[in-house]
Amino acid sequence: MNTFQTITAKEFDYNPFQLIGDEWMLITAEKDGKVNTMTASWGGLGILWNRSVAYAVIRKSRFTKEFVDGADHFSLSFLDHKTYAKELGYLGSVSGKDEDKIKKTGVTVNHEDGVPFIDEASKVLICEKLFVADMKPENFVLPEIDSKFYADKDYHYLYIGGITKILSR
Helix, strand or coil: CCCCEEECHHHCCCCHHHHHHHHCEEEEEEECCEEEEEEECCEEEEEECCEEEEEEEEECCCHHHHHHHCCCEEEEEECCHHHHHHHHHHHHHCCCCCCCHHHHHCCCEEEECCEEEECCCCEEEEEEEEEEEECCHHHCCCHHHHHHHCCCCCCEEEEEEEEEEEEEC
């Protein structure tokens, strides 16, 4: 297991556009003693309700959604993309419903305050689930969003998590 230090949100000095959009993240949660994770490249960081928050979106078809829905907390793990590109790609394209994809990729699950995260990460956000909403087509202001990103009608759900801890190596 790797050694992490706890840092504050003010000390988390990373560009979220690069970190999430280019490096990607793993959304990880536990349900009934089983852990699942998925790669995501859409999300963000900010301030809401006077708290540091992270948000992520998960399509309704994703197996990981069941885990995040069944948990009070989830984590966002950021791995070095150059080193773990193959694993990140696999974890984002194969369903944990069909196989133990965590075991197959060789990444390690660790826990912080009872919340699972991926130990190979360089940065981890431990999040308390605060808000969930489904993205409905009638709420898109620009109609091309629906036709461009949701032709198959597999809409995302928006998850907002209050960041309770940040781990960094």
